[in-house]
Amino acid sequence: MSPRVRSNTAASALISALTSIAARWALGLGLIVLWQILAMRAGSIFFPPPTQIAKRAVELWLSGPPSRLFLGDGVFQDILPSLFRLLAGFSLAIACGITLGTLIGRSRRISDYLDPSLQFLRAIPGPALVPVFILLLGTESTMRITLIAFGSVWPVLLNTIEGTRTVEPVQLDTAAAFKLPRRALLWRIILPAAMPKIFAGMRISLALAVILMVVSELIASTNGIGYRIQNAQIMFLLTDMWCGIVLLAFMGYILNRVFLKIEDNALSWHRGARGRSAA
Amino acid sequence: MSDAPEATIARAGFHPWKALAGSRTARRRAASAFRIAFGLAAFFLVLEFITSIGLVPAIYLPRASTIVARMVELMVDPKFLKQVLATLEAWAVGLALATLISVPIGVLIGTSELAYKMSSPVIEFMRPIPSVALIPLAILLWGQGFTMKIILVAYATTWPILLNTVYGVHDVDPIAVETARCFGLKQRTILWRISLPSAAPLIFTGIRISASIGLIVVIGSELLASADSGIGSYILFVSLNGGHMDSVLAGAAIAGIVGVLINSLFGMIDRRAFAWRYFGAAAQ
DSSP states (O other): OOTTOOSOOHHHHHHHHHHHHHHHHHHHHHHHHHHHHHHHHHOOSSSOOHHHHHHHHHHHHSOSOGGGTTOOHHIIIIIHHHHHHHHHHHHHHHHHHHHHHHHHHTOHHHHHHHHHHHHHHHHSOGGGGHHHHHHHHTTSHHHHHHHHHHHHHHHHHHHHHHHHHTOOHHHHHHHHHTTOOHHHIIIIIIHHHHHHHHHHHHHHHHHHHHHHHHHHHHSSOSSSHHHHHHHHHHTTOHHHHHHHHHHHHHHHHHHHHHHHHHHHHHHHHHHHHHGGGTO | OTTOHHHHHHHHTOOTTHHHHTOOSHHHHHHHHHHHHHHHHHHHHHHHHHHHTTSSOTTTSOOHHHHHHHHHHHHTOHHHHHHHHHHHHHHHHHHHHHHHHHHHHHHHHHHOHHHHHHHHHHHHHHTTSOGGGGHHHHHHHHTTSHHHHHHHHHHHHHHHHHHHHHHHHHTSOHHHHHHHHHTTOOHHHHIIIIIHHHHHHHHHHHHHHHHHHHHHHHHHHHHHTTOSSSHHHHHHHHHHSSOOHHHHHHHHHHHHHHHHHHHHHHHHHHHHHTHHHHHHHHHO
């Protein structure tokens, strides 16, 4: 990690690894400790100390019977429904985004004609459409999944259009010279070439999907993390509210990590093939 | 590098209107203007067709022409324009606040290896918290007015600006910095004369991404927190009072148009201010 490591002994390697880890987490831990001290001093109900939040989080989510792996009722009432809707909406967005994006992106003319309309649709704030979605689709999961999909489809759609449109001409010419069938052209040349951009779009879509998941749960909802946070606010259970916020932070962190791992595996050939010039 | 989708987009040149901007001759410009007009007209006709065949009752989903007529009415209605101004005001103040906070912090994180390492777990945990999830807390702390809105906007728009600043400052050509050092330039001069100018395009891209996000967050928070003013609270008001879907959709569409205008404005500033970047990219 650090160029300062002079000797190759295991001990010094271990020490440098430990210092590196310590440096990485020092600020985060420091901030939590600071929050703890300030919160305990101020005694404000709006900012409960982290220990109190952690205790309450364990009560809510990790106090179930051993037969359920200690998962509390909150996990089944709030976290799982939220996660299910998030993943369903996000998958729908990816499926629609990549399919439509490839169709549109393959034709320069079609993408030119559609671009203004797509830019306009993308700019419409998702929350502003909640009243319409509720009227059309009710207040069940269908409405929430549709809202998540509608709101998060644009980055992946636009990036797929851009990616499939800007395949290197040399690659296309080579494929044409070898008389590659259309299907193979799509699967072996166009989609792989567009993959890095598609993934960049998918990451933004994922972040949007999490936002819309919460939005969809703040209105006319009966379960989910967003509902829990809002309900806690109405009942003035501020520690519960903070638990929900912290849970979302963890969820976002884990989702991001998992996504990075998938992207890394899917695009490892790309980095290898392009080498430093692409990095 | 894979840690910043914003940076990837900036690098990949995410400019869907490039066809328009890049056209050199007047003929090509006219052709793309025609395509935009034709595309939008076709989009409208398709919507009109779908909404007029009666798949869903018109009270739920009014005809596209009804919505457009309502949009025209709203756009000359001073009461509605006041709401638009309230939204734009909160958006601008929040975005400015985020820029003033994130650029200095981003420069610090981007120039110091230690600060970079220490701050990354904090950023990775705080960034994914959706600003809408903070609405309940923000209502308790700051009520349902202007302050609540600008704080939520600032929170949401901080991240793209911060990350783009970090990557921009971090990726400054080391040879340029070394050269400056050889000539005896002070650390501060290097920052002002080399690091910041070379990071500026990426920072601006971050601000542009944030501008779009910010607008969505203002309108979202107005609607979800039933704020006292703004496009979002207008939409909430008309949907609760009689469920006037034409007004709801007209308000949402106007919000979309404002979003497109803001994005084009920032795109134009980007091309004017950083023309050298596109020139360099074209020359490569």
